Amino acid sequence: MTTLPRSRLSATERRAHLVNVAVDLFAQRGFRGVTTRELAAAAGVTEPVLYQHFETKRALYDAILESKGEGQETCETAALIHQAAEDGDNLRFFRLLGTAILNWYTDDPRYARLLMFSSLERHELADLFFQRTVAAFYDVLTPYIQKQIGLGVFSPTDPLVAARIFAGMIAHQGVIFSIYCPGHLPGTKEQIVQTAVQLFLKGMSK
Amino acid sequence: MTTLPRSRLSATERRAHLVNVAVDLFAQRGFRGVTTRELAAAAGVTEPVLYQHFETKRALYDAILESKGEGQETCETAALIHQAAEDGDNLRFFRLLGTAILNWYTDDPRYARLLMFSSLERHELADLFFQRTVAAFYDVLTPYIQKQIGLGVFSPTDPLVAARIFAGMIAHQGVIFSIYCPGHLPGTKEQIVQTAVQLFLKGMSK
DNA sequence: ACACTAGGTTAGCGCGCACTAGCATGACCA
């Protein structure tokens, strides 16, 4: 990943390559842990090239977070989840949701690390990103749980607390994975999601 | 917190105060985000004073992590947990465990942030700390779950996966809390632990 | 009263950082 031997790329190619390299490095050591020299060297160019594409080091960082904020989550998955929600297919709904959560961490642990760094450093774009993504997530999950409680499928519980607990069951495995990278999931992804969903559904049942 | 007007403290007092101030700042902005000048100023002294107590900035950081590694978790709680485990008091066992997890994050969010920074930066002492604390935790929890499965109280499940899921239910709330500090728990601590434990026990039951 | 020392300061070193002015060059088109 991230290597690209050719010299003399087009501006857009070079920019994209720089962003990709930057994601690697910032994910490993955080914003302050990476120098512009290193960054340029890792991209196979010199510093001035970097500054032709980004006004400041910070601007590069912002560009990463901003780009990640846009290209969010395959709408395909979102559609499937909404479909399952309408069908009232509990097992399928929570399985899709759980898989989406875990995939978000495992598909590219670089972004997970990057966003954790950014959140810790209170970068406003990271906050914004989380507000949007996480809020959207709970906006689907919480009412769904509330509805199941109303239907008498789930036993009475604070729906927000239940939603957060469900998310935590799976997200925490993702967090640990992205921090300590590989070999730190207690089983296959399917096994984790399956176990968590079964546990949750049975635990919430009336 | 962390303010202390008097000048001319004794060496041990000054050292303790410096550590306390450093925890504050490092927790907010990470190791690389804090300068020794800031640190000294926040402690009401100048840089050379800092270097009388710690050889390098890094040594101060290490001292923090090391001291936290030692003064670990009231043995009182650990004893209670072991007692509950021996009594086979499921509800009590998981409630104590859950409370201990959540308290670890809420009692002093500074340390939680600090350790997240350190883990992301792959500081070896942070890794060590987690290896010890977390390993000790799962060394209690996993066999306990296994035993309950053997007794027919819990339905057959991979005990490590179940243990991690239980931890995640609660720990994730702590993580979110310590990152976004206050006002981000979905309910009272007791409510969260109570809900999670009930959900887990019912979900695992045969 | 006075010296001794632990606790503190001033002033600054060298280095590596983010960032830049100005020049070189390869690719494409007339």
Place this chain on the structure above:
DNA sequence: TGGTCATGCTAGTGCGCGCTAACCTAGTGT
């Protein structure tokens, strides 16, 4: 073939960092 310009380089600048040599001074014991 030669002109043009986007792409990339060399060689810096100033600044703030971690860290230190040298000096000062309040508080204590005799």
